[in-house]
Amino acid sequence: MPIDPDASIEITAFDWVPPFAAGLVRDLRVRWALEEAELGYRTRLLDARAPRPPEYLREQPFDQVPSYREGALQLFETGAIVQHVGEKDERLLPRDAIGRARAIQWTYAALNSVEPALQSFASLDLFFAGEEWARLRRPGAEELARLKLKRLSDWLGDREWLEGSFTIGDLMMVSVLRILRDTDLVEQHASLAVYQAAAKPARHFSARSQRSWMISRRRAEMSYVDGFVIAVPTANKQKFIDHANTADVVFKEMGAIRIVECWQDDVPDGKVTDFRRSVQAKEDESVCFSWIEWPDKATRDAAFAKMMDPNNTDPRMDPANNPMPFDGKRMIFGGFAPVVDV
Numbered sequence: 001m002p003i004d005p006d007a008s009i010e011i012t013a014f015d016w017v018p019p020f021a022a023g024l025v026r027d028l029r030v031r032w033a034l035e036e037a038e039l040g041y042r043t044r045l046l047d048a049r050a051p052r053p054p055e056y057l058r059e060q061p062f063d064q065v066p067s068y069r070e071g072a073l074q075l076f077e078t079g080a081i082v083q084h085v086g087e088k089d090e091r092l093l094p095r096d097a098i099g100r101a102r103a104i105q106w107t108y109a110a111l112n113s114v115e116p117a118l119q120s121f122a123s124l125d126l127f128f129a130g131e132e133w134a135r136l137r138r139p140g141a142e143e144l145a146r147l148k149l150k151r152l153s154d155w156l157g158d159r160e161w162l163e164g165s166f167t168i169g170d171l172m173m174v175s176v177l178r179i180l181r182d183t184d185l186v187e188q189h190a191s192l193a194v195y196q197a198a199a200k201p202a203r204h205f206s207a208r209s210q211r212s213w214m215i216s217r218r219r220a221e222m223s224y225v226d227g228f229v230i231a232v233p234t235a236n237k238q239k240f241i242d243h244a245n246t247a248d249v250v251f252k253e254m255g256a257i258r259i260v261e262c263w264q265d266d267v268p269d270g271k272v273t274d275f276r277r278s279v280q281a282k283e284d285e286s287v288c289f290s291w292i293e294w295p296d297k298a299t300r301d302a303a304f305a306k307m308m309d310p311n312n313t314d315p316r317m318d319p320a321n322n323p324m325p326f327d328g329k330r331m332i333f334g335g336f337a338p339v340v341d342v
């Protein structure tokens with residue numbers, strides 16, 4: 001289920017996270033639940049490196065992601081959000097009273113009994129590596145993490161899932177186990193390794209949707225890139241920046257993850273081909289090299305279809321309102337599927 005910019009469900013996420021956090025940001029849990037329930041959603045991406053707007057505290061009192069919006073309903077806390085999504089699909093949250101209560105219980109267990117121990121341990125290496133106090137704390141933190149894993153492994157035994165079938169409890173527990181992905185502690189328990197692996201096919205993981213996943217090792221499998229080379233009159237540099245600042249917001253709203261517009265700096269003439277020739281750049285023009293990164297091709301195709309829609313009256317994309325400060329006929333562009341992403 002690709003991100004749908006018109007979906008009624010909206011979640012917040014970060015537009016970028018450092019590699020160590022990629023694949024661990026908590027909006028992933030919500031995306032996974034939405035994917036399982038086959039519900040479309042749109043994302044509102046926040047800048048992780050800048051303070052959130054003060055009004056964000058009214059939707060997420062702790063200034064974190066994700067938050068969830070659906071009509072008049074505003075939710076925060078992944079446990080509450082995932083449970084809410086579960087209510088919409090009995091494949092995630094059984095309808096019978098006992099099954100339902102047990103699934104909810106496991107969601108709490110993941111967040112309350114397991115996650116704090118795993119997070120405390122993982123944080124030592126992620127955030128405080130090299131600090132003396134962290135070195136001293138590490139053995140105790142590891143012991144507690146190992147104990148939690150053992151208890152969980154003992155419960156699972158030969159079971160496929162925590163209860164009879166996959167539920168929000170498993171979804172949350174597997175998400176929490178991922179916190180230890182840079183260690184082999186989980187894999188040391190055969191039952192946990194099997195459990196984690198079994199959740200993979202079930203997850204239909206918002207593989208095509210989350211920025212943090214894209215930054216992760218799975219990134220090359222799922223993202224999609226549009227590349228552009230443009231000849232811009234050198235005198236129009238500021239106009240080009242202003243135009244891009246207006247238009248690129250629209251791409252972001254339609255699901256683009258990253259848009260980079262680059263002005264020529266070291267662009268040599270080639271013997272056979274070069275950037276300037278590719279767009280027939282004139283003496284008084286500079287070459288710009290830009291790309292848009294999408295979570296997947298479907299999101300990109302949907303965005304382009306919307307852009308081309310004659311009924312789309314967005315003034316930011318209207319040439320009369322926001323004229324292109326370059327000759328669009330000489331621009332070259334194309335869509336590319338990543339094959340390597342290191």
Ligand SMILES: N[C@@H](CCC(=O)N[C@@H](CS)C(=O)NCC(=O)O)C(=O)O
Pocket residue numbers: 024025026027063064065066076077078079
């Ligand atoms: N208990 C919250 C935790 C949310 C949380 O820790 N979010 C992190 C990203 S994984 C965050 O926004 N960190 C940025 C910050 O705290 O400033 C939940 O489960 O929703």
